[in-house]
Structure formats: structure tokens, C-alpha cells
Amino acid sequence: MGFWLELIASGLITGGIYALVAIGLNLQYGLMRIMNISHGEFLMLGAYLTWLAHTFAGVNPLAFLPVVALALFGAGLLVYRLCFRRIARTSPAVELIEARSLLVGFGLMYLVQNAAYLVWGADLRGYSFLAEPVEIMGARFTGNRLAAFGFAVAASLFLIAVLRWTLVGKAVRAMMQSPAGAQLVGIDTAVLHPVVFGAGLALAGVAGGLLSMVYEITPAMGEPYTVTALIVITLGGLGSAAGCLAGGLLLGVVEALGMHFTSPSLKMLLSYAVFIAVLLARPKGLFAR
Template identity: 60%
Template sequence: MDLSLFADLAVNGLVIGGIYAVIAIGLNLQYGLMRILNIAHGEFLMIGAFLTFTLHTVTGASPLLWLPVVVALCFGGGLVLHRLVFRRLAATSKSLDQVEERSLIIGFGLMFILQNAANLIWGADIRGYDFMSEPLKYAGVVVTKNRLLVLFLAVAASVGLILLLQRTLLGKAVRGMLQSPLGAWLVGIDTQRLHPFVFALGIAMAGLAGSLLSMIYEVSPNIGETYTVMALIVITLGGLGSIGGSFAAAILLGLVESFGTHFTNPSLKMLLSYGIFVLILMTRPKGLFAK
């Protein structure tokens, strides 16, 4: 394998893994903290992608300028969704297992609602725009600018959130709740305020992943399901509640997909992902990075 091909596959795998990491970290926060299995999580990636596409094409301004706007809108939508749906679900459920079961059913409903809403607003056609697609050449390696930008932003967002959880008082509270919700409540952590914030943060991360995705790929209303599945695979591989584990597992999965599909067949992408998923479940049921 020559250097240019290796670099191309590596960058492609890192970009894919970076997007997986952003959306998976958001889902891991929701599921690990509140046992909310939001099957519609990927639809917020789709909404973030379409919002970025619309704002960019209507105004002509760089999608980078709209990135914080889309993240803020998704965060606000997450707060509203938690208040209207998931807060009541948690309050009326008798156990965490019941929260998981009921959230799964609600998630399916939300998934179809958001998909059909996107179809009504944007249509079923594939949408996309050209942004920083100029190639960069260095030592025989050719990489487009938008891929490098997306990789940088995805890694920065993931690492930034990890540092937030590790270095701040808010992060310590969230990690405490991830380890033991009852113990966190007993030591005085206000779980009633923290739950909606963390849920909305997870939705905002999905919206960010969608914005980044729209800069390099075309999008359609049905792309969310695939990314929800990949996020579930990532958090299983990385370990439930392990944010750093989700990041590492996402990068690993992206690289395996990139190199694996090149040397086998692109149609085997999902087979490779599910194969790794089953293998890890059989050998390390708690995930690669679970403590």
C-alpha cells in the first residue's frame, strides 16, 4: 500500500470516526445518566444537517457561522423535548428498566415524526452544498480541506466535552450521576436540574454532528437511523457511561470501516461494524474501556 492511499483511508476513517464520536457521546450521556434509550437520536443529526444546509443556502454565509446557531437551537429543542416528554416519563416510571422500555417506544414515535416532518419541509430528495472542497496536497497525499476541518472540529468538540466532564465541578456532578444516580442524589447533587441539561447537551451534540456531516456529505431525511445504530454500537464498544471510551471506540470503528471496506467491498460496511459489535459483546460484554 502506498503512502497516499494509506493517508487517504486513514483520514477518511478518522473523519467518519469523529462524527460517530460526537453523536455517540451525546447518546451515551442520555442513556448512561438517565437510561433514556432515545432511538430518535440520529434524527437530530439529520435535523442539524438540514438546518445548516438551509441557513447556508438561504443566506450564503459560511456554514461555520451557523454552527453555534444550530447547536443552540438543538440544545433548546432538547430542553423542550425533555420537559414535555421525558421528564414526565421518568417521574411516572417505577424503575430505570421501565424508563428504558418506555423511552424506547417513545423514541420510535419521535423518529417517524421527525422523519416525516423533514420530508414535508425539505422533501425526500438528497440535499447538499459545496464547501471548502479544494484539495490539499502534501508529500503526495491529497486531502480535501472540508474533511480536515470536520475532523478538527469533531475531535475538538469531543475532547472539549471530555475535559469539561473531567476538570469542572459540573463535570464531576455528571460523572457522579453516571457512576451512581442514587449516590449523587444522596450527596446533594440536584439531579432534577442536571437531567434536562444533560439531555439537551446530548441533542446538541447530535445537531453538531449533523452540521459537520453536511459539510462533506449529502443528506436526506432517512439518514438518522444509520447513525443511531452506529452510536449504539459505539457506546456498547466503549462502555456504558464511559465518554472517553465512546471517543476511542468511535475512532477505532471509523478506521476499521475505512480500511475494511477498501480491502473487501463497500457493501460490507455494516457487516464489518456488526461483526465487531458481536465479537466485543462475546469477549468483553461491558465494553473495551469499561472500568
């Protein structure tokens, strides 16, 4: 009992983070057709900010999360203004927006990742926070993993609620369904696009902050999360935040089970196999009707 609980729960914990990273990317792609391949780099920045605050100022990482979110939101506004706004305005076709934003994303990935190497070096960094094990129904977890899971799921649910019940959320959903129609009823893309882009990066930053409590961090840590986020989006369906949450948790559990019963070195192979199988068999997502 304890063994299975531990295995599945550890999958869910990783999956919660996956969901959080994927939701932001999914919103950006669903709304603006921006495939921001540098998404994970902003997760890495969130992780380093939290590490800096904890190591040099003794700030509680969980209390620092709102600051990380705000900082990354600001970074998102800036990146949107400097890069993606121009692409959206000058590309004659959606396909070109996709292709160009993908290339800009690669540029940002080089830029941000190597800047981080330059500033913080390639060493693993980390700190100890809530590292004491907690026992629940015979299964043992460290406190930081439970906290990371709780906050990741809470942040995901918060965003889903925002999308479902607030005016901004309705505007975003309207825009995804019919950009022209949404503009006709007075939804302003000039405000909505940067805000959603910023929100996406803020979620990535929060995910990074949570990860820094659990794992050691490096400038290269973001890249795998971008790929995982793409897999989760494929599972959950384009533009669907709730699909992302379900897809993220599912992928986390599949990975945990797969790694346990085969071998840890198969982790990436498993995720890619799931990704490609889903993309070929159900390109609209597992939960699409």
C-alpha cells in the first residue's frame, strides 16, 4: 500500500510541475500561435531568483513566489514587446508567425541559457528547505516535495478558475475560438496578448521556484521542461488549461511507473514515445471528443 502510494504520489508531484509549466506555454500557443521554445529558460530564471533570495537574503522560498511571479511577468511583457509583437504584426500568415516565433524562441534559448552560464557558472546550486520527511499512510515524502506539489496544483487551479470565471479569462477563451469575433466585441489584443504572454512566463517562474526547493539547479535545467511541456500540451489538447493539468499529472505518473518497472535511463525515451504516439494517433489531444 505504502509502496504504491509513494510511487503514484511521486509521479503526481512531478506531474504537478509539468502541468504548471505546460499551461503557460499552451495559453501562449493557443492564443497567439507563439511556440516559445525558450519557455524552460524562464523556469530556470525563476529557480535562480529563488535560490539567490534564499541563499543570500534568507527569504522563505514559498513567501518569495509572488515576487518571482511578478518579476517573470515583467520579463514576459518586455520579451513580448521586444520580439513577438513585431512578428505578430509583420507576418502575413499564421504559419509564418509560428515559424518565426519558433526561431526567435531558439534565439532566446541560446541567449538566456548562456547568459545564465556566464553569470552563475555551470555548477549545480541548491539549498535545503523543508527537507524533513513526512509520513502519510505509510508513505514517506519530504516536506518540500509536498509543498511543491500543493503550490503547483493550486496555481494551476487558480489559472483554470481565472480562465473560466473572470472577464479576462472569458476574453482569452473567446479570442482562441474566434479572433475576429472577439475583436468585434471590443477585446483588445494589444493588451491581452502581452498580459497572457507575461502570465505564461510567471507560471514558468513559479514552477522554477518550486523546483529549486527540491532539486539542485543548473542553467541547462529548463530545456527538458520545455520538451515535457510540449508533450503535455499534446496530451491535453491545444488551448485547454484543464487538459494540461490532467495531461501533466498523467505524464508524471506514467513516467514514475515506467521508470520503476523498466529503468530510470528510459525516462526520456518513454516521454518521447508517449509524445509521438499521441501526436500520431490523437493529434487533438487525449481528451478531445
